[in-house]
Amino acid sequence: MNGNFAPPAPWSNVSLMRPATIFITGASSGIGRALALEYVRKGAHVAIAARRAPELARVASEARAIAQKGGQIRVFPLDVREPRAVFETVQRAERELGSLDCVIANAGAGSYQHISTMSWDDVERAIDINIRGAIATILAAVPIMLSQQRGQLVGVSSLAGRRGMPYSAMYSASKSALSTFLESIRIELAPAGVKVTDVQPGFVDTSMVLTLKGRVPTPWMCSPQKAAHIMVRRLERAPAVIAFPWPLDVWSSIGRFLPTFMYDRLARLAAL
Ligand SMILES: NC(=O)c1ccc[n+]([C@@H]2O[C@H](COP(=O)([O-])OP(=O)(O)OC[C@H]3O[C@@H](n4cnc5c(N)ncnc54)[C@H](OP(=O)(O)O)[C@@H]3O)[C@@H](O)[C@H]2O)c1
Secondary structure: OOOOOOOOOOHHHHHHHOOOEEEEEOOOOHHHHHHHHHHHHOOOEEEEEEOOHHHHHHHHHHHHHHOOOOOEEEEEEOOOOOHHHHHHHHHHHHHHHOOOOEEEEOOOOOOOOOHHHOOHHHHHHHHHHHHHHHHHHHHHHHHHHHHHOOEEEEEEOOHHHOOOOOOOHHHHHHHHHHHHHHHHHHHHHHHHOEEEEEEEEOOEOOHHHHHOOOOOOOOOOEOHHHHHHHHHHHHOOOOOEEEEOHHHHHHHHHHHOOOHHHHHHHHHHHHO
16 A cells, blocks of 8 residues: 555445445435435445435435345435535534445436537536536545545546537536546545545436437436446445446447547437
């Protein structure tokens, strides 16, 4: 190990001694909801956050019905566009859970639109939720992780952040920004024993892809449950990046290195 810090105990092993403690934003629906249910089923103590309190309460009661091995869930209504509220909520979650082994900045918003129809509100929404909201969530957890000298920070970006996707300019740009941010802090925090993981899903069948369906191909789309299962399993090893499904990961990796004229042609074909 580099640096003066003690080697990190992988937080997955923490669960052998006490339940793992996990904070998830955007857990009122889709991937976040499925993640919360999967973690509670495994016996973790989970804090879930999002704006829609009734939806969060529904997720909590579903979770309590399936909880095993002492799994617990707590609800924290939160708008990630309010940085002060994000900081307070992450701190409160840490106090109530007793620690934070893993913080997952999953809340996000997408849109599918031509640049000619894009308003300034659309631009601000993507920046405020996908970039500022995710970064506030991570930043609020950094001092907690550093004082523990272990833990895992997770951001949910997207394969769409690897190159500019037509009709998704703000979504692609915001997810690309989040991935770059996560990469930088991964290197900075490694000596302190804090792991950072960038999750890059392909198409997941949630309310977010409703605007895409029938307008663009959504190859290898998986259910939110499958996405959560993949994430929970792979997060245990705290890799730098988790990208799925693998065929889309491979194609988008190839796409990254295509010359511009080829990428433009293929992307235009896929979008029309
Ligand atoms: N579905 C896909 O194909 C796909 C692919 C790649 C990446 N992703 C990413 O996966 C993450 C989860 O998306 P999803 O597919 O599960 O979509 P979803 O079902 O629409 O979930 C989005 C979640 O984000 C929350 N959220 C939105 N704005 C928020 C705000 N201002 N403050 C707090 N929470 C907020 C929503 O809760 P409230 O409305 O209750 O606040 C909801 O729980 C997103 O970051 C998305 O970009 C999705």
